Amino acid sequence: MTAKIEARAGESAAEGRDAGRREVLQYALRRFGVYLFTLWAAITVAFFVFRLVPGDPMNILLGNLTRAEGRQRDKAAEEALIAHYREIFGMDDPLPLQYVNYLRKAVLGGLDLGPSFVEYPAQTKDLVFRRMPWTIGIFTTSVLLAWLVGTVLGALIGWLQRSRLSQLAVVISTLLQITPVYLVALGLIIYVGYTWRILPAGGPYARHLQPEWTWEFISSLLTHAILPMLSNMIVIGAGFTLGMRALMISVLGEDYLTFARAKGLSPFTVLKDYAFRNALIPQVTALAIIVGATLNGTFIIEVLFQLPGLGTLFVQAMGLRDFNTMQAVVLFSIFAVLTLTLIVDLALPLLDPRIRRTA
Amino acid sequence: MPALLEIRGLSAGLQGRRSITQVVSHVDLDVQRGEILGVVGESGCGKSTLATAIMRLLVPPQVLQSGSMTLRLKDGKSYELLDLPEADLRQLRWRHLSYIPQGSMNSLNPVLRIERQMTDILIQHGLTREEALKRSIAALELVNLEPRLLDSYPHELSGGMRQRVIIAAAVSMRPALIVADELTTALDVVTQRQILQELAGIRDELGATILIITHDMGVVAQIADRVAVMYAGKVAELGTVNGIFESPLHPYSQGLIGSIPREGGQRVEGLPGEAPSPWNYPAGCRFHSRCPHVIDRCRAEAPALLPQGEGRWAACHLYEPEVLSNA
Numbered sequence: 001m002t003a004k005i006e007a008r009a010g011e012s013a014a015e016g017r018d019a020g021r022r023e024v025l026q027y028a029l030r031r032f033g034v035y036l037f038t039l040w041a042a043i044t045v046a047f048f049v050f051r052l053v054p055g056d057p058m059n060i061l062l063g064n065l066t067r068a069e070g071r072q073r074d075k076a077a078e079e080a081l082i083a084h085y086r087e088i089f090g091m092d093d094p095l096p097l098q099y100v101n102y103l104r105k106a107v108l109g110g111l112d113l114g115p116s117f118v119e120y121p122a123q124t125k126d127l128v129f130r131r132m133p134w135t136i137g138i139f140t141t142s143v144l145l146a147w148l149v150g151t152v153l154g155a156l157i158g159w160l161q162r163s164r165l166s167q168l169a170v171v172i173s174t175l176l177q178i179t180p181v182y183l184v185a186l187g188l189i190i191y192v193g194y195t196w197r198i199l200p201a202g203g204p205y206a207r208h209l210q211p212e213w214t215w216e217f218i219s220s221l222l223t224h225a226i227l228p229m230l231s232n233m234i235v236i237g238a239g240f241t242l243g244m245r246a247l248m249i250s251v252l253g254e255d256y257l258t259f260a261r262a263k264g265l266s267p268f269t270v271l272k273d274y275a276f277r278n279a280l281i282p283q284v285t286a287l288a289i290i291v292g293a294t295l296n297g298t299f300i301i302e303v304l305f306q307l308p309g310l311g312t313l314f315v316q317a318m319g320l321r322d323f324n325t326m327q328a329v330v331l332f333s334i335f336a337v338l339t340l341t342l343i344v345d346l347a348l349p350l351l352d353p354r355i356r357r358t359a
Numbered sequence: 360m361p362a363l364l365e366i367r368g369l370s371a372g373l374q375g376r377r378s379i380t381q382v383v384s385h386v387d388l389d390v391q392r393g394e395i396l397g398v399v400g401e402s403g404c405g406k407s408t409l410a411t412a413i414m415r416l417l418v419p420p421q422v423l424q425s426g427s428m429t430l431r432l433k434d435g436k437s438y439e440l441l442d443l444p445e446a447d448l449r450q451l452r453w454r455h456l457s458y459i460p461q462g463s464m465n466s467l468n469p470v471l472r473i474e475r476q477m478t479d480i481l482i483q484h485g486l487t488r489e490e491a492l493k494r495s496i497a498a499l500e501l502v503n504l505e506p507r508l509l510d511s512y513p514h515e516l517s518g519g520m521r522q523r524v525i526i527a528a529a530v531s532m533r534p535a536l537i538v539a540d541e542l543t544t545a546l547d548v549v550t551q552r553q554i555l556q557e558l559a560g561i562r563d564e565l566g567a568t569i570l571i572i573t574h575d576m577g578v579v580a581q582i583a584d585r586v587a588v589m590y591a592g593k594v595a596e597l598g599t600v601n602g603i604f605e606s607p608l609h610p611y612s613q614g615l616i617g618s619i620p621r622e623g624g625q626r627v628e629g630l631p632g633e634a635p636s637p638w639n640y641p642a643g644c645r646f647h648s649r650c651p652h653v654i655d656r657c658r659a660e661a662p663a664l665l666p667q668g669e670g671r672w673a674a675c676h677l678y679e680p681e682v683l684s685n686a
Contacts, residue, residue: 162419255465259525262414262460263480264452273479274468281470352470353512 024349035342042334043106047099050323089114089324113331117322124328127313132332134204134309139298140291142229146237147287153237154244154283155276161249170245176238185231185304192227200224202306228305232298236290243286247279254278281352288344291337361431362389363568364413364536369426371405371412373637379422382408382637384592386426387664390536392433395562395569397583397600399576399615401634405592407461410540410572414458415440415448430456432535453480457529459539461572463522467513474509477528484532498527501564502557519550526558533565540572555582576619580604585670588612591635591645594664598671608673610650644676652677 086092090101105112113124157166157173176184193201200206205220251257252275260274299311306312310329317325349355366388372381383405390396400406411417413428428440432455443451452458460466467476474495481491496506502523513521522542529537539558543551559582562569573579579586579600586603588596588611596609607613614630621627632649635641641648647657656676664674676682 255460255462256468258416259458259460259466260468262416262452262458263528264449264454265480265483266449269479269483273471273475278468278470354469354514 027349027355028346031342031345035338039335039338042338043103043331044099046327046330046334047102048095050327051095051098053323088120089117113328114324116317116325118317118320118325119322124325127325128310128328128332131308131310131313134307135298135302135311138225138228138301138307138309139232142232143236143287143291145229146233147240147283147290149233150237150240151244151280151283154241155248155271155279157241158245158248158252158279159271159275161245161252170242173238173241173245176234177242179235181231181235182300182304184234185228185301188227188231189304199226201227204307224305228301228307231301239290240283240286244279244283247282248275251275251279277351281348284344284348284351288337288341291340360392363392363431364388364390364570365427365429365431366390366413367427367429369409369412369428370424371408371417372422372424374420374422379424380637381424381640382421382592383412384640386592386594388587388594388597390568390570391585392535392568393562393566394584395559395571395582397579397586398570398572398589399574399579399586400589402574403634403636404589405637406572406574406589407540409589410458410461410538410570413440413538413570414456415443416458430536453529453532453534454484455535457532457534457537459525459529459537459542461540461542461544463525463542464518464545466525467521469513471512472509473511473513473516473524477509477524477531480528481531494531495527498531499524501530501561502527502554519546519554522546522550522554523557526554526561530561530565530567534567536568536570538570538572541574542571543573543575543578551578552581558582576615588615591640592637593645593674594672595646595675596671596673597664602671608667608671608678609646609675610652610677611646614649644674654682656682 090098093101102114105114111125113128115121116124116127119127153169157169160166189201192198200220200223203224205211205217205224209217209220211217257270257274260270265274298309299314301307302309302311303315310332314326314329316322317329366386369383369386369388370381371383372379386409388396398406398409408417408421411421412423417423423441426441429437430440430451431437438447438451440448440451467473474492477495477498478488478491481494482488486494492509495509499506499508504520504523504527508516508520508524513524516524522545526542529539542558543554546554555578558569558571561567571578571583583600585597585599587594588603588609590609590611596603596607596612598608603612604616607616611630614628617628618630619627630649635645635648643659644650644657644662647653650657654676660676662674662676662679664672665679667673667678
């Protein structure tokens with residue numbers, strides 16, 4: 001009799017698991033569809049926004065050039081030059097056609113985002129790819145580290161919410177979180193970099209070195225990375241800490257926590273399986289959102305620490321009105337944020353069984 | 360035979376900035392082995408605080424002020440619950456002392472499977488995974504649930520099923536005492552009836568003792584052996600279900616029983632006024648402002664809980680010998 005019940009239970013459980021797997025697959029496909037659509041929409045908006053900016057980049061660029069060389073302005077020659085370059089960059093085509101060409105090249109031409117205006121004929125794609133490792137290395141790693149530290153710290157502060165120490169930690173985190181990232185960076189540069197001379201505060205690595213696989217170069221790379229990463233981590237980490245603390249406190253008030261305590265589970269088990277696990281779900285979503293929102297801060301950090309990342313590339317391109325390059329950088333940021341969000345969306349059902357159903 | 364749980368002078372309150380607001384005042388209560396004792400009262404009368412205090416689950420700003428609680432187990436061991444360090448208390452919990460919380464709908468962790476939530480505590484108490492699983496399945500069968508539910512998540516279950524899972528979890532270690540706080544409040548009457556029947560069945564089968572906290576006189580009438588009527592943080596009357604329902608002594612009990620709708624279309628007599636909140640409990644007898652039989656003494660002096668015949672106690676000046684002899 002019992003064996004029968006158990007066999008039946010086994011069968012229906014297997015059925016349930018199959019259905020569960022189908023649901024997860026459907027969820028993943030739907031998320032991916034949304035991802036592709038959002039990516040397309042973002043590219044489109046970026047394209048038209050840059051084209052709608054008043055003023056013709058060629059006009060500004062070549063006008064600047066001739067003025068800079070101090071020549072007498074030869075109107076006819078200048079116009080001929082501008083016309084020539086406009087043709088090269090396909091800027092005389094009607095806007096919809098430009099758009100179609102741009103999309104076609106980007107998708108079918110292996111991410112061909114056009115040449116850079118300033119560094120013609122260098123491809124903007126290559127410029128971005130050359131700078132990307134710096135941005136990912138410094139920025140993405142620091143956000144991930146900040147998330148790890150902030151999540152653990154916030155969980156502990158929330159768990160010990162009534163202790164003096166954790167109230168102090170809340171005050172400190174709040175102060176750090178509202179400090180603009182450039183102030184933190186400047187402070188670190190001034191004190192740690194110049195006054196106390198503990199760590200290098202500028203450039204990607206020591207100036208006399210060449211990129212190569214030697215310990216000297218790698219250690220120089222790492223020491224140069226500490227301050228920019230730290231400035232990013234302090235501000236973002238404080239935000240993650242406060243967020244996780246709030247999540248923990250709201251979870252601690254839940255009925256299932258009282259029940260877990262009533263069961264007599266050890267405090268560690270209650271913390272791990274009942275409080276932390278549940279608070280983690282929104283915290284994972286926050287990671288994706290913060291990654292998107294803090295890209296700007298990273299640009300500032302790259303400029304302040306003179307790192308050859310996407311931020312400095314963008315600032316240079318903006319000064320020279322190199323719209324193709326700016327657009328490529330923006331596209332990359334959009335792509336990175338959307339992809340991270342997609343990864344987080346796909347990871348959430350693993351943490352929260354309720355999402356498998358309702359999504 | 361000594362009581363399973365002996366509560367003496369238990370007071371608990373809410374810690375304010377300067378002072379403590381007392382919510383439960385000097386409660387004396389004996390829970391006899393094998394009985395179902397119902398604690399009834401209006402919202403805010405302190406019955407849930409009493410349950411939480413018995414479970415030692417008060418969280419700030421709730422504070423325990425004074426009192427003692429002795430749990431006497433069958434094997435002769437007795438524990439002073441209020442003096443027990445947290446680690447020893449954990450050993451006692453679930454094995455001897457279980458809790459069915461108010462708000463059972465949300466008492467299961469939404470992201471863990473039922474199996475994990477039922478077996479984790481069994482495993483912590485030293486059972487193997489197989490034993491824990493077997494016990495959980497047996498406990499689920501006690502409340503008429505199928506073992507395959509172990510594989511589900513809470514959101515896949517109905518409210519009644521979740522409540523049953525909680526009950527099953529609470530009885531899985533065959534505890535001596537189960538404290539059930541408002542266990543049927545969120546359920547429809549049909550499910551409520553079934554669950555109460557299952558709970559009574561569990562008492563008979565496991566020989567457990569159940570302390571059931573409710574605002575619903577119907578629940579008490581259906582399942583309890585004895586009733587403690589609470590008003591404004593104090594026990595107003597204590598007696599058998601039959602005794603109290605047939606001849607309530609305390610005017611508050613009379614009012615409560617008068618406000619139960621009956622067959623035959625009689626008008627329901629409600630109690631006038633509303634229950635005082637702990638911040639302004641009246642002086643003297645806390646019921647005097649709503650009492651139809653109030654005498655001068657009620658305004659000045661709080662009545663003690665005194666025996667009124669076999670197994671019956673009431674805290675009311677009307678039944679004190681000198682008042683009775685004057686009348």
